[in-house]
Amino acid sequence: MSHNNxxxxxxxxxxxxxxxxxxxxxxxxxHPGEVHAIMGKNGSGKSxxxxxxxxxxxxxxxxxxxxxxxxxxxxxxADERSRAGLFxxxxxxxxxxxxxxxxxxxxxxxxxxxxDADMSDFRKLFRAEMKELGVSPDFATRYLNDxxxxxxxxxxxxxxxxxxxxxxxxxxxxxxxxxxxxxKKVAEGINRFHSDQTGILMVTHYxxxxxxxxxxxxxxxxxxxxxxxxxxxxxxKLEDRGYEWVEAEMSQGSGK
Amino acid sequence: xxxxxxxxxxxxSTPELELGPDWLKERRRSARHNFNxxxxxxxxxxxxxxxxxxxxxxxxxxxIDDVVDYNIPNEARKNGVIVxxxxxxxESHLELVEPHLYQLVNSESGKLEAENSTLWRNGTFVYVxxxxxxxxxxxxxxxxxxxxxxxxxxxxxxxxxxxxxTLIDEYEGGPETxxxxxxxxxxxxxxxxxxxxxxxxxxxxxxxxxTRMYQTHRARTDKSATxxxxxxxxxxxxxxxxxGVLLDGAEAESRIYGLLFGSGHQHFDNHTLHHHAxxxxxxxxxxxxxxxxxxxxxxxxxxxxxQETRNCEAYQTNRNLLLNPGTRAETIPELEILNxxxxxxxxxxxxxxxxxxxxxxxxxxxxxxxxxRMIVTGFFASTLKQVPEDLRERINVFVAxxxxxx
Numbered sequence: 001m002s003h004n005n006x007x008x009x010x011x012x013x014x015x016x017x018x019x020x021x022x023x024x025x026x027x028x029x030x031h032p033g034e035v036h037a038i039m040g041k042n043g044s045g046k047s048x049x050x051x052x053x054x055x056x057x058x059x060x061x062x063x064x065x066x067x068x069x070x071x072x073x074x075x076x077x078a079d080e081r082s083r084a085g086l087f088x089x090x091x092x093x094x095x096x097x098x099x100x101x102x103x104x105x106x107x108x109x110x111x112x113x114x115x116d117a118d119m120s121d122f123r124k125l126f127r128a129e130m131k132e133l134g135v136s137p138d139f140a141t142r143y144l145n146d147x148x149x150x151x152x153x154x155x156x157x158x159x160x161x162x163x164x165x166x167x168x169x170x171x172x173x174x175x176x177x178x179x180x181x182x183x184k185k186v187a188e189g190i191n192r193f194h195s196d197q198t199g200i201l202m203v204t205h206y207x208x209x210x211x212x213x214x215x216x217x218x219x220x221x222x223x224x225x226x227x228x229x230x231x232x233x234x235x236x237k238l239e240d241r242g243y244e245w246v247e248a249e250m251s252q253g254s255g256k
Numbered sequence: 257x258x259x260x261x262x263x264x265x266x267x268x269s270t271p272e273l274e275l276g277p278d279w280l281k282e283r284r285r286s287a288r289h290n291f292n293x294x295x296x297x298x299x300x301x302x303x304x305x306x307x308x309x310x311x312x313x314x315x316x317x318x319x320i321d322d323v324v325d326y327n328i329p330n331e332a333r334k335n336g337v338i339v340x341x342x343x344x345x346x347e348s349h350l351e352l353v354e355p356h357l358y359q360l361v362n363s364e365s366g367k368l369e370a371e372n373s374t375l376w377r378n379g380t381f382v383y384v385x386x387x388x389x390x391x392x393x394x395x396x397x398x399x400x401x402x403x404x405x406x407x408x409x410x411x412x413x414x415x416x417x418x419x420x421x422t423l424i425d426e427y428e429g430g431p432e433t434x435x436x437x438x439x440x441x442x443x444x445x446x447x448x449x450x451x452x453x454x455x456x457x458x459x460x461x462x463x464x465x466x467t468r469m470y471q472t473h474r475a476r477t478d479k480s481a482t483x484x485x486x487x488x489x490x491x492x493x494x495x496x497x498x499x500g501v502l503l504d505g506a507e508a509e510s511r512i513y514g515l516l517f518g519s520g521h522q523h524f525d526n527h528t529l530h531h532h533a534x535x536x537x538x539x540x541x542x543x544x545x546x547x548x549x550x551x552x553x554x555x556x557x558x559x560x561x562x563q564e565t566r567n568c569e570a571y572q573t574n575r576n577l578l579l580n581p582g583t584r585a586e587t588i589p590e591l592e593i594l595n596x597x598x599x600x601x602x603x604x605x606x607x608x609x610x611x612x613x614x615x616x617x618x619x620x621x622x623x624x625x626x627x628x629r630m631i632v633t634g635f636f637a638s639t640l641k642q643v644p645e646d647l648r649e650r651i652n653v654f655v656a657x658x659x660x661x662x
Binding site for chain 2: 054055056057058077078079081082083087088090093094096097098099103104107108111112143160164
């Protein structure tokens, strides 16, 4: 069942990778205007959840339900999910040799708008977004992520999000590999994108990005489960004290 | 098979033996002798490991003319560039032809080269005088008929000192099905790049799937000359092409940047040769192969650097992208480097498209067929950067057509 007016709503989602269960029953509802953060250590299953929601073929949702703006997400292919309004910013964006950023972006936008759509505004839109993100115009003719630094790759991910205007954006470790200036630019881009019509799910190990993109809800993921939820103060506590105290709470059976 | 089978003997009554002036008739007769006396290439040697020479010997030695259209830019005509048939050039410009004809590809080169050397009929001659730069390409289109036939194209290109040209050499046509037999092409191409010249030679093969092609290309680059060779192959049922450049003067440079896209049951067998016959020369090869359906490709690349030719640089790369199981690619680098004072490397890859790349493009809304098209076009992009823009657009259309239904 989908909650009324939820943008992303999933319940009891289990994810398997090569027959091994990594995500063990996770539920979350994101309404328009909300920013959620899932925090957890490496290997907690948070990236697997992100990939599975975006339709990565190696991540199988073995049970559970997931709805995107009321539509059954799990019945859609990865490209359909994108066109329906889901965006995943990759932790490790892939390199596509020989395909320029501009060509890639135009093709993606055209796929979103429909094959017969008018694309005459593309160049203007693209240049404006590049400028906002502080991306040099010569990136337009460079091959996608080919030889880009970590920070450049992440900015280009945010550029894609800004151009495609998804309803819900999942940002998988978008802060990793960024210096403080790049982090600020990326955060600005996320904040500019976010409105009362959109939802954001940030998946991160560290509190860093949350200083700039303020979450409404923070969830802690341990061992493939969301074990604790709270407000922004929870992220600060995790930053300060690490994850051990949550684990300790769990082992005492008072995790929820 | 019986080697005395008529297929392997060019008869004395062959009309081509009477074509041209006496010296040419003599060359044809001696080429015929070489063809008739030579055994078929041995399958054990590298060049013939992947293709049966029986399939490439013409089933009939009744040759027909090579029908060629010439598209010559005005600036070329104005500057004294000659594009005509070899037979006409022998009548009108013998002094330009005779020093070069049969110098690089002749009846000593091999049995099939002897066949071409005997049986070529009209041929094509391109001559660029010294110090002429032509920016638009000269475009030759060889039209192969719809009926079963044997054609023996022979092309001689001479680029004068300090001149610069682009030559597109396109092969198209052939029967649509093999029902009534296939068309057979055995071609020879000789290109001479004189001192400080700059030649870009683009071979575009888009023959029907009922056409077999054997082709030997040899180019010579003199001192300070550069030669860029771009073999682009899409067609043919069985294609064996051999591209070779002799680096024959200090600071001569050769690059061979090729691509092929095989589908259906197409069979490609490519060989490249970079022969560094002079010191201070450099060469680079990058051959890209994409295969789908049941297509197969073999690539062998030989770099030869002589003992006395020092300070050479030679690089070679062959990349193969297999779009589905059932395709097959072989890649064999061969280095004959007879001195240590060289810089040389080679590399080869065979693989399929990474599913993560597809997922990434999918995750941006791009459906899988379009994602595959982007990745394949991207794979070819650095090669196609080297060809004129309108040709690049045509090639991208061929690539898109090939990818329908993937």
